[in-house]
Amino acid sequence: MSERTPDRSGVRATQRPPRACIYCSSRKIRCDKVLPCSTCRARGQAETCRVETVRVKGRILSTDSEDGAQPSYTDLLEQTKKLKTLLWQQQAASTPPSARDGGRGPPPGSCYRMNTVEEFEKQLYRSIRSSYRYTTVHTTSEILFPSAQCARLLLRYGMQWMWIHSAVDQATFDRxxxxxxxxxxxxxxxQAAEPAWLALYFAYLTCTLLMMTDEEKVRVGLPYTDANTVLGNWYDATEYFLNKAQFMRVVDIRNVQTIAILKECCPHFADFNRFYHLLACAVRTSQVLELSNDNAHPDETAHETQVRRRLWWSLIIGDWLTFQLGPACIQGDFFVEMPTDMDDRRLEPSYEEIASLTHxxxxxxxxxxxxxxxLYRFHSSLPFEHEDRRLLLDNIQQADEELANLISTLPPHLQADEAETSITVERDKLLPWIPWQRRSITVMLFYFRMVIHRTLLKYDCGDVISKKRAVTICQDSAHGIMSTILGPQGVVFRQNVW
Structure with a gap:
């Protein structure tokens, strides 16, 4: 019997079952062999996308066959519904029945966690993400390359601030x-370097320029008189060379380093769409390179271990602290210890002037x-919306205690209430990154404490005393943020990165 001859039942006999759908096969067009295929979805006929029923070695195979045919669109919808139900059952099992609303759960598909994002924040982020800036760099001729002297001055200045991103080994990058x-x-x-390195180079220059005062920008001799024009040009040059390096296809640690630096610059340009997508890409690339697994690098030196851990945690900081956008990485996706609290002179021996034994x-x-x-633990442990809201009180208390413990263990020079003496004033002049660190971490702690406690008000749980305490904490935190940024030591221009 030939492949084109049907049997008495009208089912065609063949040696191999078809993989293309009936529509694509009859019109001899390319089919992606995934039901429903992209062609049928594009023409609005996803539900009719099926593979021809045939007889192979005496057995009839069809789309609905359990022996090897692909499921239909309807089957996939039914499977998705079943998986959602199973997911809810597993998540619900982690909470004791006595803690639920009478032991009853929500209908399948409605298991959403409580969240800390206010409606005005959602609107703000939607507004920001709906607009974007047009790039100023389309060809290499439009890039404002700095002179050799300017580049060296920027590199030297950047040594003081590279810990913001901790993306590069400073000594290696200097060479x-x-x-x-x-x-x-x-x-x-x-022609002097590969696109991936040039992207890293311009990302470093951009981040460094963001941290400089107007006077410092003039002294380095920028390639154009308007510093903001140069800043935007270098930012766009980073994107230009990233694309040239095919960062979405080519697995290169330099692309990860570039994005780790660029994430500090994106907020300055309100470029949150790029921030969100680039950060997710960097996390995935890092996982391919196994930067996210300490056990995968048995032969690396202690120096290389610290450099790798700093790069990975730089991504995690950027990912988990921007909770409004949603995390790209979950805690179970990696096994990397935090960097060691060691004197930078042991890691970067060429730059002793930016470190001291105690700071x-x-x-x-x-x-x-x-x-x-x-913050990640707080968000991931929030109760589901159908659960007893009294569970939220325990989560808030645990998160607040964790932040309080963290504050108490901060080094003295990072404490917001550090006593000001002639020694600390002189120290801050000598090491200008110390007051910046202290202000930035103080603002961060104020903000996240406010985020944690406003959740109680959002979901209207707790007694009157708990609500009054939450209101007081939120108000005090808001005032603390303003006084920290605009206080006598406030240096607003260096808060752009944060």
Missing amino acids: EVTTFLDKCRIIEPV RPIQWFIAMSRIACA
Whole structure:
């Protein structure tokens, strides 16, 4: 019997079952072989997308067959409904029946956790994410490359602030920049390095420029008189070279480093869409490179371990602290210890002037990591909306105690109530990153304490005393944020990154 000859039942016999749907097969067009296929979905006929019923070696195979045919669109919808029901059952099982509303659960598909995002915040983020800035760089001729002297000055200035992103090994990056500038004496800059490195280079310059005062920007000799124009140009140049490096396809740690730096710059440009998508991409690329697994690097040196951990936790800080956008990574996705609280001179021996034995930039980074973990645990442990709202009180109390414990263990120079003496004033002048760290972490703690306690008010749970306490904490935190930023030591321009 030939492949085209049907049997008495009218079912065609063939040696191989078809994989393309009937519509695509009859019109001899390409089918993606996933039911419903993209062609049928595009023409609005997803429910009719089926594979032809055939007889193979005496057995009749159809779309609905359990022996190897693919499920129909209706089958997939039914499977999705069943999986949602199973998911709710597993999540509900983690809470004692006595803690639920009479032991009754919600209908399948309605198991949503309580959240801390207010409606005005949702509207704000929707508004910001619905608009975007147009890039100023489309070709390399539009990029404002800094002179060698300007680049070296920016690199030296950036040494004081690289702990904000902790994306690069400063000594290694310094050597790479020197090699690049030497090559630029002979060939064009775009030919002196690969696109992935050039993206990292311009991301570093952009973040450094953000932290500078107007006077400092003038002294470095920027390639254009308007510093804001240069800032936007370098920001867009980073995106240009990232795309040239095909960061969505090519697994390269330099792309991860670039995004780790760029995430500090995106808020300045209100570029939250790029921030959200780039951060998710960097997390996934890091997982492919196994940066997220300490056990996958048995042969790396202690120095390499610290560099890798700092890069990974830089991504986690950016991911978990921007809870309004939703996390790209969950706690079970990685096994990486926090960076060690060591003197930077042991990690970056070339830059002794930015560190001291008692005041280490990495201490701020570790504190930010701990805050990110505390906030993530709070959000992930919030009760489901159908559950007893009294459970929320326990979560708020635990989160508040965790933040209080974190504050009590901060180094003295990061404490908001550190006594001001002639020694601390002189120290802050010598190490300007200390007052910036103290202000930024103080603002962060005020804000997240307000976020935690306003959840109680949002869901109207607790007694009158609990609600009054929550209102007081929210008001005090709001006043604390304003007084910290606009106080006598406030340096607003350096809060742009935060």
